Amino acid sequence: MHVLLPAFHSSALSKPGEVEPSLRTKESAIPSSRHKPWGDFEYEPLSLEEPRDFLPSTAQPLGAPRWFFGDTREQVERVFNTAAVTAQQKARLLDRHCWQAVSNGIYISPPPEVVLEMSAATREHIYNVLNAYPANSAQRHPFRFRPGGFEEWLTDTGLGREQSTLLRKLTYTQAGSLCFCDGAIAQGLFSAEDFKRLVRALYEERTFLMKLRVTQETDIDALVKYWDHGGNIQARRPLLESLARLPGGGSINVMSLLPPFARLRLYTYPDPASDPAAASENCFWTAMNFFNERPNNRFLNCAYTQNILTADYHEVSGPATFGDLIAVQDASGALIHLCVYLVDEVVFTKNGRDSMEPWVLMKMPDILASYRPKESGHAVVFRANTFTQLIPRPG
Numbered sequence: 001m002h003v004l005l006p007a008f009h010s011s012a013l014s015k016p017g018e019v020e021p022s023l024r025t026k027e028s029a030i031p032s033s034r035h036k037p038w039g040d041f042e043y044e045p046l047s048l049e050e051p052r053d054f055l056p057s058t059a060q061p062l063g064a065p066r067w068f069f070g071d072t073r074e075q076v077e078r079v080f081n082t083a084a085v086t087a088q089q090k091a092r093l094l095d096r097h098c099w100q101a102v103s104n105g106i107y108i109s110p111p112p113e114v115v116l117e118m119s120a121a122t123r124e125h126i127y128n129v130l131n132a133y134p135a136n137s138a139q140r141h142p143f144r145f146r147p148g149g150f151e152e153w154l155t156d157t158g159l160g161r162e163q164s165t166l167l168r169k170l171t172y173t174q175a176g177s178l179c180f181c182d183g184a185i186a187q188g189l190f191s192a193e194d195f196k197r198l199v200r201a202l203y204e205e206r207t208f209l210m211k212l213r214v215t216q217e218t219d220i221d222a223l224v225k226y227w228d229h230g231g232n233i234q235a236r237r238p239l240l241e242s243l244a245r246l247p248g249g250g251s252i253n254v255m256s257l258l259p260p261f262a263r264l265r266l267y268t269y270p271d272p273a274s275d276p277a278a279a280s281e282n283c284f285w286t287a288m289n290f291f292n293e294r295p296n297n298r299f300l301n302c303a304y305t306q307n308i309l310t311a312d313y314h315e316v317s318g319p320a321t322f323g324d325l326i327a328v329q330d331a332s333g334a335l336i337h338l339c340v341y342l343v344d345e346v347v348f349t350k351n352g353r354d355s356m357e358p359w360v361l362m363k364m365p366d367i368l369a370s371y372r373p374k375e376s377g378h379a380v381v382f383r384a385n386t387f388t389q390l391i392p393r394p395g
Helices: 073-082 087-093 114-119 119-130 148-156 159-169 183-189 193-201 219-225 234-245 260-267 283-288 302-312 364-370
Strands: 023-025 040-048 067-069 099-102 105-108 143-145 172-175 176-179 206-215 250-255 313-315 325-329 334-341 346-350 359-363 375-385
Touching: 040 313, 067 073, 067 119, 073 087, 073 105, 073 119, 087 114, 087 346, 114 159, 114 183, 119 172, 143 148, 143 159, 148 159, 148 176, 148 193, 176 260, 183 193, 206 219, 206 359, 219 234, 219 283, 234 250, 283 302, 283 334, 283 346, 302 334, 325 364, 334 364, 346 364, 359 364
Parallel strands: 023 375
Antiparallel strands: 040 206, 067 105, 099 105, 143 176, 172 176, 206 250, 313 375, 325 334, 325 375, 334 346, 346 359
């Protein structure tokens, strides 16, 4: 989730791909894309740009790297020994001029050139240690990339070969994701324009446009039955039938099939100027209000959301269907993320609690890769007790 640039840490930026093994859905919880009696779908990747007024200023110098270790000097030395820093790097990191002892540990201000020259394995080891301490906000909340999508993202930034090489050098692996958090290093080496380009790319939201393809072979009754939750799709039947009669068929944007709450927000950012609650509208508020004509702001409270989820919903062991809630939970069952299932592994979601996070569509594998609890977690499908729609089956 995005946060302010001075700390330069943020969000989950990932591409469709493999599901992280430690965050698997229960067997058959998400239907396979080859079972589509409700229609075929067309996808177009979309990088949703952050509104320019929302982006932090890149003219402000970022603070130099500063690491906190809640340990003694001897323990910190062991971290560096285990991380296999070079003798020269270790000497500079252990220079007392770089250290500040506090009551609960030690702050180290590593020389930027040492941070830049660390190997990927060394960076991974040290940053995974730093991740344990809340004071290290950058390492606790890095920009995350699906490894298979990083190079594509890098190409889309428009940065030159030299800048791209430097960014590769500053990445490291954490819980299966490729991570980046050294914005201050990049700012010191990039031109002002290149750094601005990098920040815009980091704060983009990777999503997609999704269209439902309707042809004469499409089962309109099955489509309407699948998407009809409370009668909001009946008005679209004439359009669906007309598309089916076109030579070769036609397409309709999936957002047209969503209830007003989601349709009005999809691909948009909260507006603090017109909505006082914008800074608090998180994934729980979004998912629980999906079918509501008027948003219920009590869902801004996670405890209230958990209570309603327990009282008014039940866990589903079979395939998810339109309108079900997908809850990512940690090993103890605590909610980490909540989103609404649409179809074909696609969910409606808001990944964060501030006005810098838009409402978007994502594939479930990307949701699972974006939310990584320290302990093994899982996704659970919940269905409203009042929702008795039958799931259409092939054939």
